[in-house]
Amino acid sequence: xxxxxxxxxxxxxxGQPLHVxxxxxxxxxxxxxxxxxxxxxxxxxxxxxxxGILDNYDEGEYWLDGxxxxxxxxxxxxxxRNRLIGFxxxxxxxxxxxxAVENVELPLYYQGVSRxxxxxxxxxxxxxxxxxxxxxxYPNELSGGQKQRVAIARALxxxxxxxxxxxxxxxxxxxxxxxxxxxxxxxxxxxxxxIIVVTHESGVANCTDKIIHIKDxxxxxxxxxxxxxxxxxxxxxxxx
Amino acid sequence: xxxxxxxxxxxxxxxKLRTALTGFAVAWGIFMLIVLLGAGxxxxxxxxxxxxxxxxxxxxxxxxxxxxPANGYQTGRRILLNDNDIVLTQSALFAEHVDKxxxxxxxxxxTLVFNNRHISAYLNGCYPTLQEMNRIEMFEGxxxxxxxxxxxxxxxxxxASHAIELMNGGEDYASMIGKTVxxxxxxWQVVGVYKTDRTAQRVEDFVPVTTMQVLxxxxxxxxxxxxxxxxxxxxxxxxQFEKTYRAALNRAHKxxxxxxSSIWIWNRFTQNMxxxxxxxxxxxxxxxxxxLTLVGGIVGVSNIMLITVKERTREFGVxxxxxxxxxxxxxxxLAESVSITALFGYIGMFxxxxxxxxxxxxxxxxxxxxxxxxxxxxxNPTVSxxxxxxxxxxxxVAGTLAGLSPAMKAARIRPIEALxxx
Ligand SMILES: Nc1ncnc2c1ncn2[C@@H]1O[C@H](COP(=O)(O)OP(=O)(O)OP(=O)(O)O)[C@@H](O)[C@H]1O
Ligand SMILES: [Mg+2]
Numbered sequence: 001x002x003x004x005x006x007x008x009x010x011x012x013x014x015g016q017p018l019h020v021x022x023x024x025x026x027x028x029x030x031x032x033x034x035x036x037x038x039x040x041x042x043x044x045x046x047x048x049x050x051x052g053i054l055d056n057y058d059e060g061e062y063w064l065d066g067x068x069x070x071x072x073x074x075x076x077x078x079x080x081r082n083r084l085i086g087f088x089x090x091x092x093x094x095x096x097x098x099x100a101v102e103n104v105e106l107p108l109y110y111q112g113v114s115r116x117x118x119x120x121x122x123x124x125x126x127x128x129x130x131x132x133x134x135x136x137x138y139p140n141e142l143s144g145g146q147k148q149r150v151a152i153a154r155a156l157x158x159x160x161x162x163x164x165x166x167x168x169x170x171x172x173x174x175x176x177x178x179x180x181x182x183x184x185x186x187x188x189x190x191x192x193x194x195i196i197v198v199t200h201e202s203g204v205a206n207c208t209d210k211i212i213h214i215k216d217x218x219x220x221x222x223x224x225x226x227x228x229x230x231x232x233x234x235x236x237x238x239x240x
Numbered sequence: 241x242x243x244x245x246x247x248x249x250x251x252x253x254x255x256k257l258r259t260a261l262t263g264f265a266v267a268w269g270i271f272m273l274i275v276l277l278g279a280g281x282x283x284x285x286x287x288x289x290x291x292x293x294x295x296x297x298x299x300x301x302x303x304x305x306x307x308x309p310a311n312g313y314q315t316g317r318r319i320l321l322n323d324n325d326i327v328l329t330q331s332a333l334f335a336e337h338v339d340k341x342x343x344x345x346x347x348x349x350x351t352l353v354f355n356n357r358h359i360s361a362y363l364n365g366c367y368p369t370l371q372e373m374n375r376i377e378m379f380e381g382x383x384x385x386x387x388x389x390x391x392x393x394x395x396x397x398x399x400a401s402h403a404i405e406l407m408n409g410g411e412d413y414a415s416m417i418g419k420t421v422x423x424x425x426x427x428w429q430v431v432g433v434y435k436t437d438r439t440a441q442r443v444e445d446f447v448p449v450t451t452m453q454v455l456x457x458x459x460x461x462x463x464x465x466x467x468x469x470x471x472x473x474x475x476x477x478x479x480q481f482e483k484t485y486r487a488a489l490n491r492a493h494k495x496x497x498x499x500x501s502s503i504w505i506w507n508r509f510t511q512n513m514x515x516x517x518x519x520x521x522x523x524x525x526x527x528x529x530x531x532l533t534l535v536g537g538i539v540g541v542s543n544i545m546l547i548t549v550k551e552r553t554r555e556f557g558v559x560x561x562x563x564x565x566x567x568x569x570x571x572x573x574l575a576e577s578v579s580i581t582a583l584f585g586y587i588g589m590f591x592x593x594x595x596x597x598x599x600x601x602x603x604x605x606x607x608x609x610x611x612x613x614x615x616x617x618x619x620n621p622t623v624s625x626x627x628x629x630x631x632x633x634x635x636x637v638a639g640t641l642a643g644l645s646p647a648m649k650a651a652r653i654r655p656i657e658a659l660x661x662x
Contacts, residue, residue, distance in 0.1 A: 055656040082563020110563045
């Protein structure tokens with residue numbers, strides 16, 4: 001199992017303590033394409049941040065590729081984030097004074113890859129995502145869909161085994177949402193990247209193979225979705 | 241490395257005004273440091289220049305006026321030194337410390353005549369040993385020698401500036417050797433020409449003291465006795481020696497042994513010691529002042545970097561989320577801090593050095609009249625290359641210090657908190 005969560009608890013302690021995750025048990029295998037759904041405030045982002053080692057948890061165990069992820073130093077955490085995990089945010093989080101290609105190559109900079117190699121690789125990713133013409137543009141000159149594709153390219157350039165996406169289509173219209181989901185599907189099928197998507201949208205969830213529902217801080221039902229027909233909005237569209 | 245520089249350049253480019261303002265604080269700090277050190281050096285060089293003209297392990301003794309009644313004499317009696325005092329100084333009493341000895345007997349001004357050219361000159365009657373004690377360098381010929389003293393020869397050692405005047409501007413000092421000049425109604429033979437120092441207080445020509453005493457009706461009097469000494473290393477030892485020496489001379493002149501105004505002793509060794517102490521204090525004070533100014537600049541840079549870190553929290557969060565280690569983030573801030581400090585520090589240093597050069601060309605050339613003597617207040621008020629090198633290290637250290645706290649703050653940013661900020 002690539003990801004193994006055992007009885008994960010998380011409480012926020014800003015003023016009033018808020019017990020958000022109340023014992024999450026979850027296992028995800030290499031190559032799975034999973035979505036996590038749940039009501040607003042149910043703790044989806046919290047869970048994904050823990051998976052991405054952006055945040056820590058209070059109780060339980062998180063095993064990532066056979067390693068216990070607990071009380072890591074910032075340096076170790078940086079290593080996992082850099083080598084094993086790619087993260088895609090709803091609000092893109094591109095660095096706005098860097099061009100598209102500079103944004104994409106940044107993770108490689110932290111791996112110590114040479115400038116030339118970085119640039120070549122970043123360009124090939126942008127080309128693959130149909131963004132070659134936008135390589136030297138700054139984020140504020142790109143559309144939402146383009147920004148998200150740049151962000152996905154940045155998350156993928158280190159060839160991580162896991163891609164975590166927190167509402168990747170949240171800021172996109174339905175047409176670009178479809179494009180982005182197609183891109184993720186293709187990555188999962190051809191590159192065998194394990195993908196976990198947090199979403200509100202059943203159409204987005206319908207693109208994935210397994211839908212995990214989270215409710216009141218614990219895992220509710222898990223639906224297998226191999227047929228991709230569960231969306232009441234049909235199979236080919238993502239309704240907004 | 242190049243990537244780091246690009247990052248820094250980006251950051252500076254985006255915050256031009258802010259960078260310039262902080263940079264100014266640093267530049268000002270370094271500018272003040274350099275100018276203060278330069279001015280301090282100028283002052284000290286001026287001091288040293290006065291001191292340098294003499295060997296430091298010498299004392300000069302002058303006659304004064306008594307301040308205590310003794311042996312039936314009232315106070316206010318003039319004490320005139322004479323040959324007996326030389327004998328006394330040379331005696332077994334002080335042989336443990338006293339090395340060489342030379343009196344000086346000043347007379348003048350006389351009209352010095354050569355080839356129908358007339359100049360005004362003071363004559364100084366001395367021993368050969370004065371050459372070493374007063375560090376007199378010869379251009380041509382020799383200084384007064386022992387034969388001159390014993391045979392009371394009418395030998396004269398001319399100052400170079402006098403020789404030039406006598407030759408009507410010529411500088412062929414060798415041609416003066418062997419020539420005769422007249423002064424004070426006596427015909428002297430030139431035996432040497434010595435180098436005159438621009439900062440010298442009074443230019444004089446040297447003759448054998450014995451000749452002067454005999455031919456100029458001075459019998460056995462001298463104005464000053466100089467002697468070099470050894471074995472007196474501390475201020476206490478010097479004081480003790482001066483006390484016994486003064487007492488011996490006072491007794492010889494029938495003055496109270498502890499009368500401090502009847503005999504004046506100018507100890508160049510302790511004088512020098514005190515001066516060194518003084519210059520040390522001045523130098524330290526200047527460094528402290530300059531560094532305090534610089535600290536202001538550092539605090540400025542530190543503040544600006546803190547603001548930068550605050551503004552870029554989200555960006556650092558993103559960097560960490562995609563794998564930047566804490567050290568990589570720290571490096572970014574430190575490098576920026578050091579770059580700003582060093583860049584503007586160097587600008588400040590350059591301007592400071594320009595200011596020093598300006599000082600050198602203005603006040604450095606001027607001099608003031610001080611009790612009839614020309615004294616230059618500033619001599620070469622610049623800072624040396626080694627100080628500039630020290631300042632460079634100082635800048636890098638300062639930049640690192642300024643960046644340290646902001647950099648650690650940046651390194652501690654937790655990605656999740658940074659990303660939650662809107
Ligand atoms: N840093 C924080 N400090 C305090 N409380 C927080 C923090 N982050 C989230 N919460 C709270 O924890 C709960 C779960 O938040 P989370 O962001 O995981 O929800 P979510 O399922 O992602 O919701 P949404 O669908 O709206 O994004 C919410 O009630 C939220 O207010
Ligand atoms: Mg959320």
